[in-house]
Amino acid sequence: MTVDSLAFLDAHDQAELVRKREVTPRELVDAAIARIERLNPTLNAVVTPMFDEARAAVDSLPDGPLMGVPTLLKDLGAAYSGVRQASGSGALRDFVPNYDSAIITRLKAAGLVAVGKSATPEFGILPTTEPLAFGPTRNPWDLSRSSGGSSGGAAAAVAAGIVPVAHASDGGGSIRIPAANCGLVGLKPSRGRVSMAPTADTVGLSVWHAITRSVRDSALLLDIVSGYVPGDPYVAPPPALPFRNEVGAPTGRLRIALSTTPPNGGAVHPDCVAAVTDAARLCESLGHEVVEDAPPVDTEQLTPAFLTVWASMVAAGVDGLPVLTGMTPDPDSFEPLTRALAEQGRLVNASQYLQSLTVLQMIARRVLAWHERYDLLLTPVLAEPPALLGSFDSTPENPLHGIVRAGSYSSFTPLANVTGQPAISLPLHWNEGNLPIGVQFVARYGDEATLIRLAAQLEQARPWAGRIPPVHA
Numbered sequence: 001m002t003v004d005s006l007a008f009l010d011a012h013d014q015a016e017l018v019r020k021r022e023v024t025p026r027e028l029v030d031a032a033i034a035r036i037e038r039l040n041p042t043l044n045a046v047v048t049p050m051f052d053e054a055r056a057a058v059d060s061l062p063d064g065p066l067m068g069v070p071t072l073l074k075d076l077g078a079a080y081s082g083v084r085q086a087s088g089s090g091a092l093r094d095f096v097p098n099y100d101s102a103i104i105t106r107l108k109a110a111g112l113v114a115v116g117k118s119a120t121p122e123f124g125i126l127p128t129t130e131p132l133a134f135g136p137t138r139n140p141w142d143l144s145r146s147s148g149g150s151s152g153g154a155a156a157a158v159a160a161g162i163v164p165v166a167h168a169s170d171g172g173g174s175i176r177i178p179a180a181n182c183g184l185v186g187l188k189p190s191r192g193r194v195s196m197a198p199t200a201d202t203v204g205l206s207v208w209h210a211i212t213r214s215v216r217d218s219a220l221l222l223d224i225v226s227g228y229v230p231g232d233p234y235v236a237p238p239p240a241l242p243f244r245n246e247v248g249a250p251t252g253r254l255r256i257a258l259s260t261t262p263p264n265g266g267a268v269h270p271d272c273v274a275a276v277t278d279a280a281r282l283c284e285s286l287g288h289e290v291v292e293d294a295p296p297v298d299t300e301q302l303t304p305a306f307l308t309v310w311a312s313m314v315a316a317g318v319d320g321l322p323v324l325t326g327m328t329p330d331p332d333s334f335e336p337l338t339r340a341l342a343e344q345g346r347l348v349n350a351s352q353y354l355q356s357l358t359v360l361q362m363i364a365r366r367v368l369a370w371h372e373r374y375d376l377l378l379t380p381v382l383a384e385p386p387a388l389l390g391s392f393d394s395t396p397e398n399p400l401h402g403i404v405r406a407g408s409y410s411s412f413t414p415l416a417n418v419t420g421q422p423a424i425s426l427p428l429h430w431n432e433g434n435l436p437i438g439v440q441f442v443a444r445y446g447d448e449a450t451l452i453r454l455a456a457q458l459e460q461a462r463p464w465a466g467r468i469p470p471v472h473a
Helices: 001-009 011-019 023-041 051-060 104-109 154-158 176-182 215-225 270-285 301-319 321-325 335-346 348-373 401-409 416-421 448-461
Strands: 046-048 070-074 111-116 142-146 165-170 185-188 209-211 253-257 287-294 376-380 424-425 440-444
Touching: 001 023, 011 023, 011 215, 023 046, 023 051, 023 070, 023 111, 023 154, 046 154, 051 111, 070 154, 070 448, 104 215, 111 154, 142 301, 154 165, 154 176, 154 209, 154 424, 165 185, 176 185, 176 301, 185 215, 185 448, 209 215, 215 335, 215 448, 253 270, 270 287, 270 440, 270 448, 301 321, 301 335, 301 348, 301 416, 335 401, 348 401, 376 448, 440 448
Parallel strands: 070 111, 070 165, 253 287, 253 376
Antiparallel strands: 046 111, 165 209, 185 209, 185 424, 376 440, 424 440
């Protein structure tokens, strides 16, 4: 097997080669390392190589379902003992945790081998991956474009064939946005499905999972990483079957709501409308019912409440670094946007914070009640095609420009974080410029099974595995 012949096999197929002894775990890992060395100078998807750790790990791998398959870990959230975790920030360039997060323990037990940490914006704040400390990650479909954020390094690496799957996280769209920008599968699980132990997002906006090329990889990985850890603040209802068993299972006739209007009522690019309209026609051709409707959302309530909570989280994250990391960074070592958001967060008092949480919970209850009429909601992932690099840069006059830009660019994704619902980005459309345009399906809370069944059906009806970007392994 050559490096290139392995590059676009999904994790299932790579693991099957190991089981058949047609390739060894070391050969899979060495091939992935070679692809990083060749492509990373162009894409900048990997910020911390883990080559020595990976080569040491292959000598004693557990006999898990993905034994020997190389992967990347997002440089944010999931800690790997002894490996730097900078969170996209120059302030934490030297921080090395001394413990494994629960998700890392589960990935290791499945036989996956981490070959590096993937790039993220500072503290995962923006829907693009352009941290000042590590430089921009480029989209393999067009090097002038963003790979998305905050899991942008993960998506660029999977799209280019460096690894078949990569760990990712989503607090406002950070799995779905990069998947949409790079032509991949991005499943955001239900709140509480995947433990964030030993830390936790007590607000409940963020979840962890992965970016993949195939639906079956996403389903299997969700089986691998799911499960309660004592102390978790949220627990999703257990699935009726393992998620991997839902791939290929009958969908039944689904009732799907269709909306191309974002909650904020902003403009949507014709390419994104076309992608959703096309996906709706495909669903109808498969026997599903599609009805134009949108969840009831009062943007005048949602936007200020979400931003109040988000700014408070940034302030708490920055101010809590001495406790979490043992480090007290110089305030000037943070990016202007981070400093500005943290300053806003510090102005929020406890009453305002709790009131904002209550508003978000009220909105979530209204949306979840509306969703009982539908199996799924179909929307664009983004209001525009992949953005040009530099579009989210702060200016001296307006350090918060990136957040304002994100509000229009990624207006469809945060609602599922507020409600805790599972949602998936699927690569069903490319525009005339050969840029991927993702579509989003949102399911009822706890119902990843319906998402996986439909995603697998759509993948079979319109396969995307053969779509390879210009920059690839």
